[in-house]
Amino acid sequence: MHAPLAILLVEDDAVLADGISRMLEAQAIHVDLVADGLLADQLLQHSAASVAVIDIGLPGIDGFEVVRRLRQRGSAMPVLLLTARDAVEDRVRGLETGADDYLVKPFAGAELVARIRALARRSSPRPALLGAGRLSLDLDTRRARVGERVIELSVREWAVLEFLLQHGGRVVSKQQIIDAIAPWAEELTLNAVEVYVSRLRLKLQDAGVAIRTIRGFGYMLEAAATP
Structure with missing residues (x-):
């Protein structure tokens, strides 16, 4: 809703x-x-x-x-x-x-x-810190960390990850991601969103979270399954 x-x-x-x-x-x-x-x-x-x-x-x-x-x-x-x-x-x-x-x-x-x-x-007012598992985003300093390790994110990767964290545990569509992060008159394709999600998955392998694909709907950020 x-x-x-x-x-x-x-x-x-x-x-x-x-x-x-x-x-x-x-x-x-x-x-x-x-x-x-x-x-x-x-x-x-x-x-x-x-x-x-x-x-x-x-x-x-x-x-x-x-x-x-x-x-x-x-x-x-x-x-x-x-x-x-x-x-x-x-x-x-x-x-x-x-x-x-x-x-x-x-x-x-x-x-x-x-x-x-x-x-x-x-x-809307935003919190200063977003996090899940071992992952944390400091919205003031624009730093992303997994535990104590800083991870490097592009502007787009940061925006996608921030949106997914804000909607943690809920399914969001690719179009919702585009609507939330694309500035006025700037083109962003559904395929580009897939690329950013793929890159984020590689960078978050040990973060205790996973970006799950919900076929036909979109993505959901959730706690990673433990071995």
Whole structure:
């Protein structure tokens, strides 16, 4: 089960806003809907939403300005921009203004849900230390150890291992791993995930944990079987 999420949706197209709201509510994501940039700016000053999903073309002030004001106030709320414009300069401007992600209309509902959940996960408070068996990850120093031995991990290997540890004992799909660790607009394939898992298995042979393949579903990190 996914943890309950609440988002602020800022979209002035009533038909699209209604469709997005219904789709997200069906996925157990609560939606507060606003159709005006100025009103969104006011609500974001005290909103407890997990993620803001903001259209760029809005009455009042546009989505770029809504995001600029949000960041100017020091808010770290994750922002996903929606727009019909797919020009590179619009994407760059949105990210430079402070948006975390960008989705061009028309888009698949499943992709919107996945991106919202990924942004919410990335912004959640994290413990300083993750561990299982003899394996430990220090998230502050970015050091991975098996017992007292430091193991060298690439950025990708670290991200995959951290995600698996966060979901220890639960099955996660390759797509869930991609959604959680791939930055905006960066391609990461299912085959690449398999490669990173294979490398991690070699490095964790004496760590007291195993990354188990659950055929048809994904992977699960669990205690290694004792001989």
